[in-house]
Amino acid sequence: MKTPLYDRHLALGAKMVDFCGWEMPLHYQSIVQEHLAVRSHVGIFDVSHMGRILVHGPDAESFLDYLSTNLITGKKDYSAIYTVWSTPEGGCVDDVIIYKQDKYHFFVIVNACNRHKDLQHLQDESESFDVYIEDRFAEDGILAIQGPEADNVIKTIFPAACDLEQMHFMPLKYDQEDIILSRTGYTGSGGFEIYAQGRNIVNLWDSLLKNGAPFGIVPVGLGARDTLRLEMGYALYGHEINDKIAANESVASWTIKWDKPNFLGKAALETLERSNNKRHEHGAILLDPGVARSECLVFKNGKEIGIVTSGSYSPILNKSIAIVLLSETVKNDDIIDIQIRQKMCKAKIVKLPFPRKL
């Protein structure tokens, strides 16, 4: 599948890659340069492979609250909430951002690879709720503008954007059509995401690149999107969370609001929480040269204690970093061994996010 910006990516000389059936830009120039551009200035991303699903109706709020580890009920209108959706058995269906327009009108942004599964999940679980569910997969395009200069770039088109609070959104008009602008992102460097129809996404991409030039804007591919989120310790579905990793074992455990009366999977998560089988995810910085990759085995004092869920290189730290899923308790500064090919490489457990200051 192609996003509305496919031709733009080719014209910019992007290296294209298949991502869950989508032909997406992996990088336009160097992943490290794109990463650093987002940290120091601003980058623009095509994230149209993500999916938007509308959830409307009298029970919309209680329905989404029931599906979510995080609290949805009673949140402010026009706020956006990051949450995990748990299975009844305690695995993760997906991690999503839920946008609340009002008590009866929500939409959800889901991962590209989970679009259809999530839509099915919503439909399956909605039987006893009065809700209307509709996907916007065919119509939408999504952009992200991320970095310390993102406000300066966005206000050239949407002056009102600067009043937007963190994790909030606003409906706006662009070319007489409805679009949504939100102060959300997946990089840790601040910025915005824009949801609009395909045609508008192309015009917005062109305008933002042009207006952003004085602020040093660069197009950024999925390669740097991954290193940026890993540096911040954010979960990526299929790595830090999946149907075999519970939310309370993961870096997204903070989303769980245990005092909620009920949510799907709560009983399973509570059982795991009380058991001795709960694993934990941690950040680790490699002390030996090399790069850890997902699936690498982790050892401590010669005993296998877990795996790497994500591993790459941090351009900000100029070090190799990883998130590890461990069955044994460790503390910050503990030393573990990560097996990279045949070699054991020492790594240190650290607090997330990896850069203590950006």
Add this chain to the structure above:
Amino acid sequence: MKYSESHEWIRTEDRTGLATVGVTDYAQRELGDIVYVELPIVGKAIQANKEAAVLESTKAAADVYSPVSGTIVEVNTRLSESPELINNSAENEGWIFKIKLTDASELDKLMDNTAYNRITKHKT
């Protein structure tokens, strides 16, 4: 200079059977930013088309194969501190190892510049 199908180059230094090996400019572009190079051990004997080094990029790990059989006589230690030399100068300063050939006729099996450009052109 000769080229392998797995995108290494080899340059024979002189008539003593010594050659320098690296990856091609095409390969470094495909790999993206190289952030770590696992160099071979000096003195190690290696067979043609066997793994000699590993390049780690921001995307993935890639093996570097020796285009010929021989003994590793020197490695480019600058790559330990500056792996980006491969991105900046893949076919010159970014060389990876020097090898003493055991069978110079193996060079005849490799591609010349024209043949190598032909196989990379249809990919770009």
